[in-house]
Amino acid sequence: MKELNQDILTTLEFDQVKAQIAQYLVTAQGKEELQRLVPVKDEQLINNLLEETDDAIKALRLRGGIPIPKLENIQPHMKRIEIGADLNGPELAQISRVLSTTAEVDQFLEEFKEEDTQFYRLYGWQEQLTALPSLRKRLKTAIDEDGRVTDEASVELKNIRHNITRSEQSIRENLDSIIHGKQARYLNDTLVTMRNERYVIPVRQENRNVFGGVVHDQSSSGQTLFIEPGQVVELNNQLRQYQVAERDEVARILSELSAELVPNRKEIMHNAYIIGKFDFMNAKARFAKDLKAVVPRMNRENHVYFKQARHPLLDQTQVIANDIMIGEDYQAVVITGPNTGGKTITLKTLGLLQLMGQAGLPITAGEDSQMGIFGEIFADIGDEQSIEQNLSTFSSHMTTIVDVLDKVDQDSLVLFDELGAGTDPQEGAALAIAILDELAAKQAYVMATTHYPELKVYGYNRPKTVNASMEFDVDTLRPTYKLLIGIPGRSNAFEISRRLGLSSTVIDSAKQIMSGESQDLNEMITDLENRRKMAESEYEELKQHENEAEQLHQELEEAYQYFYEQKEDELAKARSQANEIVEQAKEESDKIIADLRKMQQSGQKNVKENELIQAKGQLNQLEQSEEHLKKNKVLQKAKQEKQFKAGDEVLVVPYNQRGELLDKIGKNQWQVQLGILKMDVNEEDLQAVASQEQAQPQPKRHVSTLNSSGPHVSTQLDLRGKHYEDAVNELDQYLDAAILAGYSQVTIVHGKGTGALRKGVLNYLKNHRSVKKYEFAPANQGGNGATVVYFK
Template sequence: MQNCSIFTLIENVAKAGEKMKELNHDILNTLEFNQVKNQIAQYLVTDQGKEELRYLLPVSDVSTITSYLEETDDAMKVLRLRGGIPIPKIENIQAHMKRIEIGADLNGVELAQISRVLTTTAEVNTFLEEFKEDETPFNRLYAWQEQLTALPALRKRLKSAIDEDGRVTDEASETLKTIRRNITRSEQSIRENLDGIIHGKQARYLSDALVTMRNERYVIPVRQENRNVFGGVVHDQSSSGQTLFIEPGQVVEMNNRLRQYQIAERDEIARILSELSAALVPSRKEIMHNAYVIGKFDFMNAKARFAKDLKAVVPLVNQDNHVYFKQARHPLLDQTQVIANDIMIGEDYQAVVITGPNTGGKTITLKTLGLLQLMGQAGLPIPAGEDSQMGIFNEVFADIGDEQSIEQNLSTFSSHMTTIVDVLNQVDKNSLVLFDELGAGTDPQEGAALAIAILDDLAAKQAYVMATTHYPELKVYGYNRPKTVNASMEFDVDTLSPTYRLLIGVPGRSNAFEISRRLGLDQTLIDSAKQMMNGESQDLNEMITDLENRRKMAETEYLELRNYVSKAKQLHEDLQEAYQYFYEQKENEFAKARSKANDIVEQAKDQSDEIITNLRKIQQQSGQKNVKENELIQAKGELNQLQQPEDHLKKNKVLQKAKKEKQFKAGDEVLVIPYNQRGELLDKIGKNQWQVQLGILKMDVDEEDLQAIAPTKEAAGPKRHVSTLNSSGPHVSSQLDLRGKHYEDALSELDQYLDAAILAGYPQVTIVHGKGTGALRKGVFNYLKKNPSVKNFDFAPANQGGNGATVVNFK
């Protein structure tokens, strides 16, 4: 594996987004991209993951965007299947690794943090290996896993020597374990001595009956007037001077010895820490890269959890810049209150002009388009519907001013125009431009003219534009210019409030007259105002009103058609269900007829078996050779062919289709079609073959001969011994296992088995009867001696059962 420095990786990411960052640095703040990053930050648990997020920028390279989105998609799949990749809280170890590189020693806490990185590496590896065993497909996850280096020996050494809190454990070295044992013994001896004082006759000289520490030595509190009673060393006194903390003479030597052990412990810990620090040096690059990959996984986890909470999706990438965000929502708004809208640009039109009054949601729509595009180009999931499409733009420009915000200072005409001039100097055919209230802040006629000129210039440069405006002149512009469409935000005149729904193809209109009328303004005043309007404006408003009425009619017809389609679909499903019922009933009737016929044939077979048996007896008694054994077998086979196969389940196309869709698993109850018997799946033994428990038998059955059925409650009782048959080819095994069976049942099964083996054409079979008491073996031998079809028999070879099995050869 080729490792690389974390600085190199971060630098590559920064370079990928360099163009967008340098030319359009303010776009991230304008569209509040950094607020989205703050939302994601709450899901991160590692310092490296936070570093990954800090350097996150929208990029314009197709392959980079694709890989980012694939990583997000992988993480969302892991979250759905297993609750996310197991990443614990991990601190940044970059400084630690720098220090050991120059020969410094790490403390216990720092080594514990590195140990956590190695432990997490092993846990993540194990976690992802389970997905590999299940053959779960991922786009990028396994590639990142391959970059992890396990380092098991180093991990075990650190884990045994350093605990989670950074304390050096007793297992770090035998010397340390011995020293700590001596410390414990010394402390115990000192305490026993001092406990004897504070609980004995000398306790009256103490100000308190307790043992405490001063200067890392055990002492007792003695009254000032009794300082000479105990001898020893005074280490401290109380603030009043009435109590002295004295180390009695009888424990001075013990304290000295304890202190020596403590110094030895400190030196041994320092030696261990130095040794462990040095052991990390050869693997420092691998450890650093492990930390980087874990940070990547943490960041992927955060994106997946962000997507889950926002019900976000991974958008499809459309390199032709056909943007279609289905039911898009602004990620920073309350998701329970925000109105979702279909936002599209690029395929049928490259410019969208949104008109209508204030507070209708025009600016939010503009910001939603820009922010979701930036999020997509940064590899983040977007709050939109499935199959949403994003484009790839080299630049995203925005002139969005909040007219109620004095701090932004973007509501004056001059500030707007300064931004617009800068945009026009940089824009190209791969740019997305967002203008809020284009041409506002000046004379309406001049502003409208400027807005049209700016839109024409952007159209000439083939840029993608979404602009909002109040000017009625731009409503006509949307009809006259190619690749341009009008849009508006719906307004409910009944409630006098906006619905925040985006209407593509319908320009906005002023609702002043209607609102005034509903608020009680005299109709004569409204009529007078209408007469003052020029004819063009009135015609335009009438045209917009007519369009809105037609849209509502179309919506009504659409809903009505959907209702008819739904009813037709239901009728179709009912017919399909009725047809299936009819087909199954027909097959059941056929099955009953076949079963009845089979009963008749079965009676005939029994009679024929009796006849054949009598013929054999006559032949044996008379010594005639006119009737050959193979002729008798052939006659019996022909009689068996008279039986009608009850294959109605096999021919039932509906059930067969359901069977193909069913994925079998161990424990399922199935119908073994060739035998029309219920069984239980035990284990898959091949690509298309299962081992099935069929009554007392275990059989190897092809998957195409199995039919899934509803489980039934099994009767309680002791588990019976089973025999194994193989259903591939003739459905008769070359071996019969009689062990554990009653004597009469075993001989009856042996009789049936030999007939079946002869009909299958086997020259030789094996009967497993076990050793036991020998009764079953003797019964088998007696039966084989009397069977006219048996040529000879003998014990099986030692490696095939010895005298626990018998090999039978047929004539």
């Protein structure tokens, strides 16, 4: 892995950024990940690291982050079991937590998979986890969170501890009878205590022979003896045996558990490693959330653009954000101007954010910021507040510059603070210009700060170079810390002196002494600043007009929405009233059709069955489905605009059947061929087949069992899971449609269940006018869970 030079990490305080991230880590392995973190040069590796950061930020936003608890370093434990050593309870508990965390993280990411949440890298790391469920369950059962071996670790241990409890209870009962009985007067205190892991009572010195037994201790005064009474000596001996047996059994269990870990030690260690990775990703995400940092985009051409960049080590509520750019329009930025204006912080911000990006960290900048990929980053940044500039300081800076010039290339970013300082101003300015020219010849990317006025025109005379400065508010006599690209820094000494009370005579005299060339330069800079302020004022004015236009647009949208909703409400009311009228008409028409059926069944009048079905369908069609119409305005409009002609294939909506137009027999009536039937259909009930195929399928109100994928009614109706009344109503409509389609038989699937739905279906079929017979389906087709119906 190619890393950047270590000097730049120290100069730009990269380790302090790592210290900020460290506070979010909860695992020892995660802390190791952070400790190893350095900026790298490999593009693919940087991309992977940034994608992991992006994934973690997404997981934090959606679910509060990957669930990682506090975990200790288990590497020493795993090395010990490799050489045959046994682990203690707390060590096994730590390994158990690693296995439990593995399962929890795996389940956490599985839930994301079920929701089709996309990640760049998380699922890849998840696949490397090894769950080891049986081992995890064994450890969880045998060892509690504090490392204590539980009673469930073995049957023997459970029995031993049960015996210990009984023995302790028996001892206490015996001793309680003493301290609360007649012999209590011989005691110094009415309590039971422990000495040498045995239960004793405090007895006065003069009464030592009253209880017999063994003296285990005495008070510092010698007046109290801690005696194990003779009546509990044997019980204490027995308790002691049980305690020894418990220790032996616990040791055996710990040894057994340690041995069980050996075959899976590599998987366990790799799980801990991946959990550390996830912990580090979590830390980066929480760092990004707290500092409002973002994941930058990589630019392979080293076009750096940090929008509203902020130095991550400064107070984020106080720091001034700046847009920092280099690489696209210019490769060198020369920042001029006086001290304390923020030049050095700007320099450090550029370098440090670039280091963070190349380490896969989120950067303290705005969305859509982009970073470069530099092979090296060099910096010569001293103490900008120092007022002692001498030969040794100059020599130190020059030594660093010589080393940089020797190593720099076209993939290097160079940061120079106060270039050429510490020597004669004229010589220093000349050296600074020469050094910048040398870096330009090597096509390096450079940002440099300087005091020298000679460099104020440098950006105008060199290609791919731009001047910059830090804004200074003359009214308040304070810097604003805002970076101004394209405007060199100017001296504010005369203006500041005037505001502080220096006489105009002295100031005018100073101006005369000052060279005309320098005055012209300052006047040019002043003119540039004035033009910038005018442009900013115009921009603000245009921004205000834009905001007013957006507000007006919003108000118009809201007014239109209100009008649209009012129109829909009125239409809904009208449809509702119309449906009430239609409902009354349907009730009357149902009576008429019922009478017609009776006449047909009694033989009084020859009425064709298809005519009855057609009549009922046309009457049902009179009712408008309010919700259906509301959601299908586009389909309605397309239907109204459609010009039908003879020979067109159409969909007869009431029956959901395809047919062919034969002839127009009235203003809005067409004769339609439906299979072997010819029917007169209102044009409003016809729909072009092409528009039907393109439209989104809508729920059918009257014939819900039809197959929308073809021109025919399905030969099977599935009623399973429906309520009795809904099932019978759907069955009635389905049978009408099946008869109209010309089927000789159909299958009704009602399921077996409790038999209630099956019974209801059979009762209905028994009384249906067009059913010839019905019988249960063959065994291989559902048996008594389905009924085959034959029509007359």
